Amino acid sequence: MTMALTADLTDLVRESLGDPLAEIAGQHAELLDHGPGMLSTASLHRVHGTTTSGATWSFFVKSIHSLRHWPGRAMIPEHLLADADANFPWRADADVYLADRPLPDGLRLPRMYRLDDLGDDRLVMWLEDVQVAPAEWDLNRYRCAARLLGDLAAAQPVAGAATGPREPLDSHLRYYREGPLDNVFLPALRDPATWRHPLVAVNADPLLRADLLALADRIDPLMEALDRLPHTLVHGDAGPNNLLVPADGSAEFVAIDWSWPCPAAVGFDLGQLLVGRAHTGELDPEDLPAVHEAIETAYAASADALASPDEVSFGYVASLVLRSAWSAIPFELLGQEPTPELHELFRKRAGLARFIVDLGRSLDI
Structure with a gap:
């Protein structure tokens, strides 16, 4: 990666500035924090500088890799490694x-x-290093994002049984179910020690564990019902943090970090749009x-044009x-000191879990 960052960028700078004569006067690489949850991201950098004529330039440099190179690979159970390597969509x-x-x-x-x-x-x-406008995520902005995600779904339908053969559906959702869900999240939920932990016991309502585990009994019927819905290509991680509002007005949103390269049921992208700011604690x-x-x-x-409102609703909620649902409570943080700030995050995440569970219980399969 070091060699890539220090390579001659003259042609890239000229292209980005639209100036075929631009010459680089100074160049800097800034390492950016990308958090622990981005399994396929090796590093993020901002490489920027000036030209001899005084123009400024900047690139956002994202290094991605197979799960084979993920530093946290040791956390994956040995019997799941082959499937993880084969199915994790690192280059999406x-x-x-x-x-x-x-x-x-x-x-x-x-x-x-x-x-x-x-x-x-x-x-x-x-x-492109997108310059982002200050933008509040009010209900109108959520509506705009959902409208465009609906447009995206309608523009990229995947053929169904009535119109001919289609690709395997929800393959990554099935991998998620058979891998992290069955081997990490559900065992944590079933462990009584999880619910005795002060961060969980104080903030989760008494029935949440029972309701989450009861909902787990519906996983197979939910998967089968999703398979019968219209399918489309999707973004896969369309949370607010991945829908940038560009300062130059060139679009309503610039979509980054695409992560789901296989067909999914209509409504799929709404899930991350809902939970994105709730996961970070920004949305109460x-x-x-x-x-x-x-x-x-x-x-x-x-x-x-792709699906009825009832089909959208079911695809979204299921x-x-x-x-x-089963990852809403951040069990991965239980080893941290239970500060007031962490208690507040667990309160909000337990509320998210309750909201999702109640939506799931209302589904008619």
């Missing part, structure tokens, strides 16, 4: 560029200036009902349950 964010599928008006990708293949399942993406549980109603309505109106 690069492949969305190579597929070159049209996006709906109002949604765009960051411009990719170069893709370096370092070999051994390692890639480096040289991307009491605000979830209003966001839920706003995004479901907006998405259904945009995707009406996918949300399967992907987010």
